[in-house]
Amino acid sequence: xxxxxxxxxxxxxxxxxxxxxxxxxxxxxxxxxxxxxxxxxxxxxxxxxxxxxxxxxxxxxxxxxxxxxxxxxxxxxxxxxxxxxxxxxxxxxxxxxxxxxxxxxxxxxxxxxxxxxxxxxxxxxxxxxxxxxxxxxxxxxxxxxxxxxxxxxxxxxxxxxxxxxxxxxxxxxxxxxxxxxxxxxxxxxxxxxxxxxxxxxxxxxxxxxxxxxxxxxxxxxxxxxxxxxxxxxxxxxxxxxxxxxxxxxxxxxxxxxxxxxxxxxxxxxxxxxxxxxxxxxxxxxxxxxxxxxxxxxxxxxxxxxxxxxxxxxxxxxxxxxxxxxxxxxxxxxxxxxxxxxxxxxxxxxxxxxxxxxxxxxxxxxxxxxxxxxxxxxx
Amino acid sequence: xxxxxxxxxxxxxxxxxxxxxxxxxxxxxxxxxxxxxxxxxxxxxxxxxxxxxxxxxxxxxxxxxxxxxxxxxxxxxxxxxxxxxxxxxxxxxxxxxxxxxxxxxxxxxxxxxxxxxxxxxxxxxxxxxxxxxxxxxxxxxxxxxxxxxxxxxxxxxxxxxxxxxxxxxxxxxxxxxxxxxxxxxxxxxxxxxxxxxxxxxxxxxxxxxxxxxxxxxxxxxxxxxxxx
Numbered sequence: 001x002x003x004x005x006x007x008x009x010x011x012x013x014x015x016x017x018x019x020x021x022x023x024x025x026x027x028x029x030x031x032x033x034x035x036x037x038x039x040x041x042x043x044x045x046x047x048x049x050x051x052x053x054x055x056x057x058x059x060x061x062x063x064x065x066x067x068x069x070x071x072x073x074x075x076x077x078x079x080x081x082x083x084x085x086x087x088x089x090x091x092x093x094x095x096x097x098x099x100x101x102x103x104x105x106x107x108x109x110x111x112x113x114x115x116x117x118x119x120x121x122x123x124x125x126x127x128x129x130x131x132x133x134x135x136x137x138x139x140x141x142x143x144x145x146x147x148x149x150x151x152x153x154x155x156x157x158x159x160x161x162x163x164x165x166x167x168x169x170x171x172x173x174x175x176x177x178x179x180x181x182x183x184x185x186x187x188x189x190x191x192x193x194x195x196x197x198x199x200x201x202x203x204x205x206x207x208x209x210x211x212x213x214x215x216x217x218x219x220x221x222x223x224x225x226x227x228x229x230x231x232x233x234x235x236x237x238x239x240x241x242x243x244x245x246x247x248x249x250x251x252x253x254x255x256x257x258x259x260x261x262x263x264x265x266x267x268x269x270x271x272x273x274x275x276x277x278x279x280x281x282x283x284x285x286x287x288x289x290x291x292x293x294x295x296x297x298x299x300x301x302x303x304x305x306x307x308x309x310x311x312x313x314x315x316x317x318x319x320x321x322x323x324x325x326x327x328x329x330x331x332x333x334x335x336x337x338x339x340x341x342x343x344x345x346x347x348x349x350x351x352x353x354x355x356x357x358x359x360x361x362x363x364x365x366x367x368x369x370x371x372x373x374x375x376x377x378x
Numbered sequence: 379x380x381x382x383x384x385x386x387x388x389x390x391x392x393x394x395x396x397x398x399x400x401x402x403x404x405x406x407x408x409x410x411x412x413x414x415x416x417x418x419x420x421x422x423x424x425x426x427x428x429x430x431x432x433x434x435x436x437x438x439x440x441x442x443x444x445x446x447x448x449x450x451x452x453x454x455x456x457x458x459x460x461x462x463x464x465x466x467x468x469x470x471x472x473x474x475x476x477x478x479x480x481x482x483x484x485x486x487x488x489x490x491x492x493x494x495x496x497x498x499x500x501x502x503x504x505x506x507x508x509x510x511x512x513x514x515x516x517x518x519x520x521x522x523x524x525x526x527x528x529x530x531x532x533x534x535x536x537x538x539x540x541x542x543x544x545x546x547x548x549x550x551x552x553x554x555x556x557x558x559x560x561x562x563x564x565x566x567x568x569x570x571x572x573x574x575x576x577x578x579x580x581x582x583x584x585x586x587x588x589x590x591x592x593x594x595x596x597x598x599x600x601x602x603x604x605x606x
Contacts, residue, residue: 003491010497020474258573259401267475274472277433278486279537281454281460369453373425373434 011284016292029302037304037352038311044344045312046320047236052339054231058224061225062196063205065097066212077190081216085197088211096192098181102174107135113174113181117196121177123158129172133161149186150295156180239330272364275339276372284370286361295361297353304352305345313338379576380407380430380479380541385439387425387597399425401597402439408446411562411589413574414582420554422597423543423576430574431464431543432478432588444543463601464533468546473533477525479505479525480514481530490537494583498580504532524555531562541572561572563587 001009019026056182066085069075082094099114111132121127128138138144162170182189209221223233257306264272311317387400400422407430408416413421426571428434429441431447440449448459463515473482501550505511508528513521521529527547534542544563549555556579563573564587583591 001493005491006493007489007491010491010494013494014488015484017477017481040477132380140434154410269470271474274474275485276457277431277460277466277468278533279457280486281457372429373428373432 005090007104007284008287011288012291015288015295019292021199021296026296028305030296033297033300033352033356034307036305037301037348039304040348040352041305041308042311042320044348045308045340046317049312049337049339051232053337055228056337061224061227061260062208063202063224064197066197066214066216067220067222068216068218069220070218071128072330073223076150076187077219078196079190079192079195080197080265081219083194084215085212088208088215089198090208091289092198092200095196097194097196098178098185098187099193104146109172111172111174112184114174115178115181119178121133121180122174123161123177124155124157125176125178126156127160127162127173127175128158129170129173133158139347148184149308149339154180154184165175178225214243216251221282264367269367272367273372276368282365282368288364289361289364290357293357294353296360297356301353305348309338309340379409379442380572381442381445382406382426382430383440385429385436385441387434387436388420389431391437393493399597400429400436403414403594403597403599403601404439405592407452408589409572410567410570410595412575412587413590413592414588415574415576415592415594416578416583417594417600418421418578421594422567422595425597426508426594427545430462431466431541432460433466442548445593446448452497453468461490462538463539463541465539465542467527467530467534467542467547469549471530471544471550473526473529474488476517477515478515479529479532481509482518482529486533487536495530501532501536504535505521505529508532512570523550527551527555527559528562528592533560535566539571541574542566544575544577546577546579547575548582553581560585560587 041361045211058373066077066081068081079096082096085091085094095117097115097117099112102111102113103109104111108134111129115121124184126144128136128144132138136144138161139160140158140161145153145155156176160175162173162175176184181187187193197208199205204223205223209223212219212221275283275285275288287321311319382403382405384402384404385400386398386402389397401425403422408495415424415426418444425434429436432451440447443459443463448456451459472536473479474485477485480501482496483505484497487497487500502511505514505527508531510528510532511527513525513529518526518529527550534544542563547559552560560582563575567573567587573587575588577583582588599601
């Protein structure tokens, strides 16, 4: 093995011994450090995953949705409006959608009920999301009763349990036939929840949206990119709130670690003096301090990220979920799809590991460049 | 030959607490001899040892080791000389707390990149030579005064230096342990090592192993002709 590598291994060995000597102090530092990284990593994982879930939800959603409004409130839209929309150049197809929400009082959960665009569900059957199946302990062939708009119970047979790469897409989803939906919700025939448009040229979205409001003034076109932007802004805002809540902790840690890293104790100063006196070069001392800073910060980084990952993807982010998710919109509960963004991790690494490592080296450098005799005398 | 020419050392120069530890000291120290600097506390013995051992630089004057001037060398070269030429035995031993006796002995050679197994074996051999191999895995703070000093001696020998510098080596030892120390020094002398010792302990100053006694007072050579 080359001498330079052997030398580094000796220095690492010495550093590990040095860290283990002060188990209590370094353990406390590692705990607080890992806690801060855990908070930051959790927030990053959570918001990133929610954004990705949202993007996944919207990936197959129509480019333009047209809703009818009356004094700013959504109304059912007459399917006949599609004829007016077809006159707009660039519109490829128009389909009516039927969907809405259903509150299941027995389980305290909110479901999204929808009719597939191609209306493939057989009458009397439903397809349910995995979270609903889990919540109600439903299996294929089970019969589920729902209360219709008129107060009468209607029963459906579970024909399919929807599995999707994103739980958010399907967790609370129930698919049923158009006939069943109308019978249950009371939406009269000839009306839909909204109309979805496909457009030939994506660059024409804005123009077509403008034309829609001109042709049908009582409607509101919603372009997909606007929804994505809104999700993004909402989650960034929520992540900011969480970080603000923990700003005190983060700041305390930085003061604590800066103080620890930049101020050497009398014992550490003397030790550097001894090492220099017995033949260590300044570069050897700095290398040792570098390994020390790196070992602590890297370990804290790995622990923080690992626990953050477990917290968010296996523990449903129970610490921050109320702030980051909101209370009602994402129920029944679902697991986020594990997702790690390399850029986020790199930013977290450079914000945690690098400053601490540098802060550890700097004071050692000051001491290591003084004559060992002076250091040992002081 | 270690040659010291008009060496002065002033601490806190230009400040109200300025202190002259050594004043224009000149002398020559023969290699493979045992030279003892004798004098009361604060006389400048430790400062002179630090300057000879490249642990500090003189305020003025020059020091030569084997005709090579060391006072003007950059820090890196001084470290290299410290590591390869000198072995240090400090007054309070200055062992690294929390490390074992073996790790303390290995510490000076760690930056050399020597293979771990070979370094460990050499360290154990030296500890064995000083009858301390059974204490190799004991933490330095668990060692008795005599054991700690022998570990300090073992540490000073790990890089096989030609010159051993010992600062008040018997200050914290009883008569029996001091005699043991002198016995070890005698062995090292026979091996051809140069020993430079600072002490005001009569056991050392009156010892037959001392080739030359140099008395220092108030930072100046008071008498360097005394022979045991």
